[in-house]
Amino acid sequence: MRFSPDEDARAILLPAFDTLDIMDVMAPFLEKGGCSVLIGETRAEYVARRMSAERLARETPDSFRAAVARLKTVTPGLIVAVDQELGGIQRLQGLVPPLPSLDEAHALGDAALAERCRATAAAAHALGVSMFLAPIADVLDGQNAWLRGRTMGSYPQAVARLVSAFVNGVQSAGITAVTKHFPGFNALDGDPALVDVSLHTPRDRLLHNALPFTAAIEAGTRAIMTGPAPVAALDRQNAASTAPAVMTMLRNDFGFKGLIVSDDLDAPATMRGRSLLETAIASVGAGADLLLVGGGPHLDALCDGIADAARSGRLAPDRLAEAAARVRQNAAGG
Template sequence: MTDFSVDQDARAVILPAFDSLDFAEVMLPFLERGGCSVLIGENRAEYVARAMSPERLARETPERFHACIAALKGVTPHLIVAVDQELGGIQRLQGLVPALPTLEEAQALDDEALAERCRVTAAAARELDVTMFLAPVADIVDGQNPWLRARTMGVEPQAVARVVSAFVKGVQSAGVTAVTKHFPGFNDLAEDPALVDVSLLSPRERILQNALPFTAAIEAGTKAIMTGPAPVAAIDPDNAASTSPAVMAMLRNDFGFKGLVVSDDLDAPATLRGRTLLETATASLNAGADLLLVGGGPHLDALCEGIAAATRAGRITRERLGEAAARVRQNATGV
């Protein structure tokens, strides 16, 4: 039996994302009612540019960043603080911590040296109270993919697997959770799933050939894996990976992953597929996701109340919600 209420568990499974440090008004009541995670993200322009803006770099200091997190930890001492800190891609902590190696540097370093470079970045992030990197990107893109342009680490599965493994070992040795993404790998998407309802049409054989980096991450001990934001037609043409029971079953059963499953952004058109955010969150939990990434804002309370109501009505089992919340809290406490 859980020691937490349905309402507390409904908040524990939500990872709210904010594009600035002005989140206290929303986050403090969310945490007081059971939430335990926050994603400190970037705005759309920074996401597209794969770099933080000059304005942000001038305005944000390590001291201000740390102080904003400290205010939240005053309510929830065991707090998951996530950022996008990708090797070769988006680095939310640009200007705040030592940079990760460039992709070219990473490919030239041996495994031990590469892991050490990643550890140094993660250790500095840990000093800022960051506990989770939404990275590494393990997708192999051998077609087109505007969503992952300038965020992936190569087209040769074995080479990418080596970098992914070193990244996971390095950052986790510093006490930061690596969230390897975006399972099962999106090698070819015609458009950006954050903007358009698009599906991965690659054959299952190609997807599995390109999935070696995920296997390597699991073998390296990655504590979390993020599922993707679009349907994988060869596995489940109707549901995005983050809401697909078949994709979750593949991850758990075929790949043997036992850790925390994080959804990609449930607000994405390719994930929503015409449903409400609550319907999508319910589907994601029922599929097997544990921590649900959503945009932060005043709507959070209604979303969490909706998840609690869905559980009381039997649309989500109490056991499933409790299992997901327990995995999230386990990660938050570092147990």
């Protein structure tokens, strides 16, 4: 089946919302070719690393399931993503059995840990969720306000073991694991969601700390998310999510064949003074398949701009079509 650039432009976007009341915005997006949605958290919940008391009191498994079901009346094969991190943010807090604590995870054997992750994922799948933006594979061995309270350790081998068990567990329940944030951000001087900041870790240290990504790929992770800031050892100008060198490393050096997901393209360290449209075009042009963006009324104009770029040649039409096909394959369970 052939798709138009307008449909492909919508297929590659993963719009994020911090509420379940999104039908008015999402329905036209889905009707024109959208495939995905991120049901996320507020900035305050993100910073706190937990859901608010108000949300916990208001949301129930039934209300969450009903909101997803409404969206799926438009697009039955919709990718429904959430942040469900081992040791970090759990968007489904109070709605599904919790993932083990970090201390519990390190104490459990591989099979037992995978089973705990599978149980959480199975309950999420019953709510209509199909993708976890997790596990976090970054090895944090320096200061990093962005990832503090979200990572799984400071030793590559220990993190790799947890990453592998998580991927095996959640994907056995039908949930796509999105291992993040390639190539790994061990230390940052600021939060890339707030300021323009770069990673200055030498290449040999990057590769040393990248063991968890190798473990995730070996475990069959269906998706990998690139990071939101430039990695100076690979590309000083472009954030990982817009850098061809990072995508090439992931594809060629690490041998990853699955879905590449960008981090939030709205981040200052990713945009680096460009518009959101320019950043999106750069990201998909560099090799990303599914682009994480804030949801809202601007989606239509953003999609039109991406489609126009493909028609004019600023974005290779075949690259856009390839990205959209990979997203649709994931949505179909492939």
